Amino acid sequence: MYDIIVVGGGHAGSEAALSSARMNKRTLLITGNLDYIASMPCNPSIGGPAKGIVVREIDALGGEMAKNADATLIQMRLLNYSKGPAVRALRAQSDKLEYPKRMKETLLSQENLTVVEAYVEKILAKNGKVYGVATKDQEYFGTSVILTTGTFLNSRVLVGDQIKAEGPEGETPSTGLSPQLKDMGFELSRLKTGTPPRIHQDTVDFTKTDEHKGDNVVRRFSHYSDFEYDVSAQKSCFLTYTTANTHEIIHENLHKSSMYSGVIEGVGPRYCPSIEDKIVRFKDKKRHQIFLEPESVNLPDIYIQGFSTSLPRDVQLQIVQSIPGLENARITKYAYAIEYDAIDSRQLWPTLESKPIENLYFAGQINGTSGYEEAAGQGLLAGVNAVLKIEGRKPLILRRDEAYIGVLIDDLVTKGTIDPYRLLTSRAEHRLLLRNDNADLRLMKKGYDVGLIDEERYRVFQEKKRDIEALKDSLKSIVLYPKETVNERLLQWNSKPLRDKTTFYDLIRRPEIKAIYSKRFSDDLAFDEEIFEQVEIDIKYEGYIKKAKKQAERLHRQEDTNIPSDIDYDRIDNLAHEAKEKLKKIRPLTLGQASRISGVNPTDVAILGVYLRSRSKT
Numbered sequence: 001m002y003d004i005i006v007v008g009g010g011h012a013g014s015e016a017a018l019s020s021a022r023m024n025k026r027t028l029l030i031t032g033n034l035d036y037i038a039s040m041p042c043n044p045s046i047g048g049p050a051k052g053i054v055v056r057e058i059d060a061l062g063g064e065m066a067k068n069a070d071a072t073l074i075q076m077r078l079l080n081y082s083k084g085p086a087v088r089a090l091r092a093q094s095d096k097l098e099y100p101k102r103m104k105e106t107l108l109s110q111e112n113l114t115v116v117e118a119y120v121e122k123i124l125a126k127n128g129k130v131y132g133v134a135t136k137d138q139e140y141f142g143t144s145v146i147l148t149t150g151t152f153l154n155s156r157v158l159v160g161d162q163i164k165a166e167g168p169e170g171e172t173p174s175t176g177l178s179p180q181l182k183d184m185g186f187e188l189s190r191l192k193t194g195t196p197p198r199i200h201q202d203t204v205d206f207t208k209t210d211e212h213k214g215d216n217v218v219r220r221f222s223h224y225s226d227f228e229y230d231v232s233a234q235k236s237c238f239l240t241y242t243t244a245n246t247h248e249i250i251h252e253n254l255h256k257s258s259m260y261s262g263v264i265e266g267v268g269p270r271y272c273p274s275i276e277d278k279i280v281r282f283k284d285k286k287r288h289q290i291f292l293e294p295e296s297v298n299l300p301d302i303y304i305q306g307f308s309t310s311l312p313r314d315v316q317l318q319i320v321q322s323i324p325g326l327e328n329a330r331i332t333k334y335a336y337a338i339e340y341d342a343i344d345s346r347q348l349w350p351t352l353e354s355k356p357i358e359n360l361y362f363a364g365q366i367n368g369t370s371g372y373e374e375a376a377g378q379g380l381l382a383g384v385n386a387v388l389k390i391e392g393r394k395p396l397i398l399r400r401d402e403a404y405i406g407v408l409i410d411d412l413v414t415k416g417t418i419d420p421y422r423l424l425t426s427r428a429e430h431r432l433l434l435r436n437d438n439a440d441l442r443l444m445k446k447g448y449d450v451g452l453i454d455e456e457r458y459r460v461f462q463e464k465k466r467d468i469e470a471l472k473d474s475l476k477s478i479v480l481y482p483k484e485t486v487n488e489r490l491l492q493w494n495s496k497p498l499r500d501k502t503t504f505y506d507l508i509r510r511p512e513i514k515a516i517y518s519k520r521f522s523d524d525l526a527f528d529e530e531i532f533e534q535v536e537i538d539i540k541y542e543g544y545i546k547k548a549k550k551q552a553e554r555l556h557r558q559e560d561t562n563i564p565s566d567i568d569y570d571r572i573d574n575l576a577h578e579a580k581e582k583l584k585k586i587r588p589l590t591l592g593q594a595s596r597i598s599g600v601n602p603t604d605v606a607i608l609g610v611y612l613r614s615r616s617k618t
Helices: 011-022 051-061 065-072 098-108 177-183 244-252 275-281 313-320 372-390 404-415 439-450 455-477 484-492 515-520 529-540 542-559 577-586 591-595 602-617
Strands: 002-007 027-031 045-047 073-079 089-094 113-117 120-126 129-135 139-147 156-159 162-164 188-195 198-200 210-212 237-241 289-294 301-305 331-333 336-343 360-362
Touching: 002 011, 002 129, 002 372, 011 027, 011 098, 011 113, 011 372, 027 139, 045 051, 045 065, 045 372, 051 065, 051 089, 051 372, 051 404, 051 439, 065 073, 065 089, 065 098, 065 372, 098 113, 120 139, 120 177, 139 372, 177 188, 177 336, 244 275, 244 313, 313 331, 360 372, 372 404, 372 439, 439 455, 455 515, 455 529, 515 529, 529 542, 542 591, 577 591, 591 602
Parallel strands: 002 027, 002 139, 027 113, 139 360
Antiparallel strands: 045 089, 073 089, 120 129, 129 139, 156 162, 156 336, 188 336, 198 301, 198 331, 210 237, 237 289, 289 301
8 A cells, every 4th residue: 555656657656756755654665667757758858948947946945956967968958048047047057868867766775665667558546536547457456646748638649640659759658548537537638749850960061050068167057066077078059041932942841740631639739739730820030949959978969959840851951951050960760740638727726736636636747737847846746745645744935036936836727728738937027026036045944844854944034034133234334435445346246436435235236346346345255146136136126026926925814814614605796607607627726726727716715705704804
C-alpha cells in the first residue's frame, strides 16, 4: 500500500514523485520507459520569459528542476537584462542526453520512492474515490493517485498524410485511460503540438548565421547550488531567417500539411505555431527568425527552433535547404505533429485534485498546458497537496501575486484553456512582484513549512535576508556631501554632481548608480554581489513595488473571503443566470477566484459578496 502513486515520469511526474517522497510518504512512480524519464522530445532548453522564473520558484519550494538544469546546461543566458527586472528570466540550453539521465539517477536514489517500468491501463476508483491503479500484470493500491501522462493520452503522430498511434519519439501511447476518464465524468478535448526537424551540425554553414553566445558570467537557476561551469566552454546558438523561397515552398505544399489537410483534430498552440501556420497567419512578414540550437555535447544534432511542422518529409527537406546556412543541411530527424487528449482543467480544485474523483490529481500537459516548466510546477504542487491532504494539513495554494505557478494554476482551474496553455509575463498582472531575483524571498518559507527545504538551506536563506536588511541600513548611514572628490567620482559614473547632501541609499535611485559602487565609500560592506544586486532592485523600484503591493493587498480581501462548499447559487437573488451556471460548474473556493471566471461580471461578484457577508452574520 502506497501513500501516493504517480503515473508518468515526465517533468510533472518527476517533481510530483520527488516532492511526495521527500515529504516522507511512501511513493510509487509508474512510467512506461525508464530511459524516457524527464525527456526532452521538443526543445532541449529550460527557462525563458516567465518560464525561467517558474524554474526559480520550483527551486525555492524545494523542487528539482533548477538543480537538474544547472548540472546539465551547455549554455546559459539571462534574457532581457537591459530591460526592467520584471521581465528578466534565465534560459538554459540543456544537454538532451544528460538532463534525463541525471533526473533518472535522482529518482532511483530517492528514499521512500519506488520506480516501476510499466504502463497503467486502469484507474481504480469506487464510490467517487480513487484507491489505486492497474497495469497489465498487477494492481497497485494507494491513498492518492497523480496522473501526469503528458502527450501520451490517446496520442497520434502525424507527418503529411501519415498517421501513427504512438507517443513522442515513437513511444507507446496510453489508449485505455481516456474512455475511463470520460466514464468518470471528465470532459476531454483534443490538443496538438509539434516539433521541428533536427539537422547534422557538420552540414550547416554557420558563416551565414549570427552567433549567439552564452553569458560570460556564471548564472544558475538554483538559489543555493554549487554547480560550476566554464563560461568559455558554452555551446553557441545561431540565428538565421526564412526567405521568400521558403514561404513559396510552404504555400505550394500547404495542402499536404496535416494541419491544413484536415487530418489533425486537435487545437494547436497559439503562441508557438508551426512554420506553415506562421506563413499563413502573418502574411505581412517577409521573414521569420530561425534559431539553430545544439541538443547535446555528445550529439551532432541541431534543433531548428521556430520550425515545427507536419509537412511531408520531402517537403521538409526543401524548406530547410531554402534557409541561409542550411543549403546543404542533412536532416537527422524529421519533424512531426502530435495530438493527444487533455482534460478540462476547470474540473480541478486549485490543489489540482479533481472534482469528480476524490484523491485523484492531475498535472502537466494532461491539464492542457505546454512546456516542461509549466508541467514541473504543476507536478510539484500536486505532489505537495496530495501529501498535505493525507496529513490533514492546509493545502498549498499560491496566489497570483505570490508566484507565476499561482498564475498558471489559477488560470487553468478558473478559466480553462482551449489550446495548449503557455505561461507568459503578460498573464501576470503582478509581474513586478514576481521577479527572477526574488523567487526565494517569495516562496522559500512556504517550501520550508511543507517540509521540502531542509534546515541548513533555510538557515542560509535567513542569513541572506538579514544581509539584505543590513546592507540597506549601511547604505542609509553612508552620507555624501557635495564635495569635489565626491562629485568627481559621480562624473566618472556619468552621474550629475551633488548639490545637497544625500545618502548612498537615495543615490541608488539614479538609473546609472549601482549599489556595489558604495564600496568606494566604505570598507565595511562585505556582502556578496547577489546581495548588492537584490538591494539595488529593491531601491530603484521601491515606489513601483510599493504601489504593486498595495494593489495586490486590495485584492486580498476577496481572496480571503471563502465560499462555503454547500452554497446554493440558485438561492441567491439577482445573480445572473450565466453567472449561476458558471459558478456551479467551477465551484470557486474564494470570492477572488469567482471574480476571474469568464461570464461572472463585477455586479455578480458584488451580489455574491453581499450574500456571503449576510450569511456569515446568521
